[in-house]
Amino acid sequence: MIMQNRNKLGIFIAFIYIFIVVPLAWAQNEAAPVKPPELDEMKLKEKIVSRVQKANVGKNAAYKNFDSKMVIVEKKITFQSSGLMLYGVKLKILPVLPGQKNEYLYLVVDPSLTVQYSDILDMETGANILNQITTELRRIDLPEKGIGSETYKGGGSHQIVLISDPFCPYCRQVWGYLLQHKDKINLLKLAHYPVNTISETACAVLEFARQKQLNYFDIVNFSYTKMNFSKSPVEILSQYTAEFPALKECWGQDLEAAVQKLRAEFLPIIQREQSEIKDMGLSGTPITFVDGVMINGANFPTFDELMP
Numbered sequence: 229m230i231m232q233n234r235n236k237l238g239i240f241i242a243f244i245y246i247f248i249v250v251p252l253a254w255a256q257n258e259a260a261p262v263k264p265p266e267l268d269e270m271k272l273k274e275k276i277v278s279r280v281q282k283a284n285v286g287k288n289a290a291y292k293n294f295d296s297k298m299v300i301v302e303k304k305i306t307f308q309s310s311g312l313m314l315y316g317v318k319l320k321i322l323p324v325l326p327g328q329k330n331e332y333l334y335l336v337v338d339p340s341l342t343v344q345y346s347d348i349l350d351m352e353t354g355a356n357i358l359n360q361i362t363t364e365l366r367r368i369d370l371p372e373k374g375i376g377s378e379t380y381k382g383g384g385s386h387q388i389v390l391i392s393d394p395f396c397p398y399c400r401q402v403w404g405y406l407l408q409h410k411d412k413i414n415l416l417k418l419a420h421y422p423v424n425t426i427s428e429t430a431c432a433v434l435e436f437a438r439q440k441q442l443n444y445f446d447i448v449n450f451s452y453t454k455m456n457f458s459k460s461p462v463e464i465l466s467q468y469t470a471e472f473p474a475l476k477e478c479w480g481q482d483l484e485a486a487v488q489k490l491r492a493e494f495l496p497i498i499q500r501e502q503s504e505i506k507d508m509g510l511s512g513t514p515i516t517f518v519d520g521v522m523i524n525g526a527n528f529p530t531f532d533e534l535m536p
Contacts, residue, residue, distance in 0.1 A: 265339040267306075267315045272341055273299040276319060276333070290324050298322040302332075303365055309348050309357055313339055316361040320509070332509035334365050367520045368508065375505060376417030377438055379448055384412040386535055389517040391419045391505060393427045394434070394451040399514040401526040403452040412535050418448060420498050421505065421513050428495055429461040429487060433468055433475075435494040442474055461487040 273296035284291040303318035314336055321331040336345040336358055348357040376389045388406065392399035406416060420431035430451055437447040447468070455467050465483045469476040479486035505511075516523045518534040 265313065267304060267317070267337075267339060268341065269301050269304075270296065272301070272317065272319075272337070275341060276321070280321070288325065294324050298324070305361055305364060307361060314345065315339065316358075316365050318365045329506045330509060334362055336361060363521055366522045368517065368522065375501065375508075376419035378415065379418040380410065380413060380416040380445055382410055382413045382416075384410070384414050386413050387517075387519050388413055388416045389419065390416065391421045391510065391513060391515040392452075393421055393423050393513045394430045394448075394455065395427045395457050396423065396513045398526045400452050402514045402516055402531075403449075405526075405528060405531060407449070409531075409535055419501055419505065421502055421515075422498065423513060426457075426459055426461075426464075428491065428498070429464050430455070431498050432490040432494040433465070435497055436478075436490055437475075439494075440478070442478070443472065447472060461491075465490075 276299050277294060277296055280294055281291055298321065300320040300322070301317060302320050303316075305316040307314055307316065315338075317333075317335045317337065319333040319335065321333065323329060323331075337343065338345075345358060349355065350357055376391070390399075390402060390406070392402065394400075406413065418434075420434055422428040422431045434444075434448055434451060436442075438444045450468075450471050454471070455464070458464050458467070462483045465475075465479065465486055469479070469483070479490075510522075512524075514525065516531075518531065521534055523530050523534070
């Protein structure tokens with residue numbers, strides 16, 4: 229009888245262990261958060277060094293001195309996609325040769341650093357899931373960096389920084405879009421980025437008008453909407469004086485001399501800001517930042533998404 233009771237007790241204990249204790253422990257383990265693997269930043273840097281050196285082999289001996297200290301991880305985003313743990317990474321590549329500017333890489337990689345992803349598509353919508361990650365990596369707090377000058381103050385909610393050239397046709401399209409949506413803008417800052425010597429004269433006029441507080445917004449608007457392209461700096465000033473007689477009073481009758489003075493006084497200011505923009509890895513026009521998110525070109529569907 230005692231043996232029978234012991235056998236029954238053993239069976240009962242085994243039952244509890246198999247059907248209650250084990251599942252409970254399994255459930256607890258399942259519920260416990262799994263710590264994501266750390267990104268091996270040094271390994272990533274070494275891979276970038278190898279890639280850069282291979283791309284420049286035989287071109288310049290200076291690249292033999294390019295090492296991991298010249299690769300800086302500026303931003304890192306950990307996220308999951310379809311069960312995969314991935315990292316979005318923004319890397320700054322320091323210059324190797326004199327006169328070079330910083331370069332920036334935006335990568336999405338797995339923790340083992342064996343795969344780099346460019347597209348992950350949502351099967352339902354066909355949308356690229358990585359676009360949101362790339363957008364976040366490119367987010368820059370430009371107001372904090374002091375890029376651009378206040379051009380318009382409104383009652384909206386969005387902070388806009390426009391890096392542009394008044395003679396760039398796509399910049400003019402973006403300016404027109406922003407004018408149509410002025411009610412959504414809280415602050416619009418404009419950074420002059422002349423892409424050629426002709427544009428430099430117009431940008432110097434804009435900087436002059438800003439510093440002298442001479443109808444700056446109206447002069448900017450004229451530059452982007454009505455002013456005709458001209459290869460003659462004097463003709464450019466003539467268009468301004470015809471539209472804004474107060475400028476003629478400032479510059480006098482000798483517009484040739486006025487061109488030289490404007491370029492000498494205000495172009496260095498514009499060029500310094502241009503250099504700062506290039507150091508941030510930005511080039512070309514137009515580049516717009518809506519609440520810190522960068523938009524390249526006249527991509528109006530993206531403007532609509534960011535400025536609903």
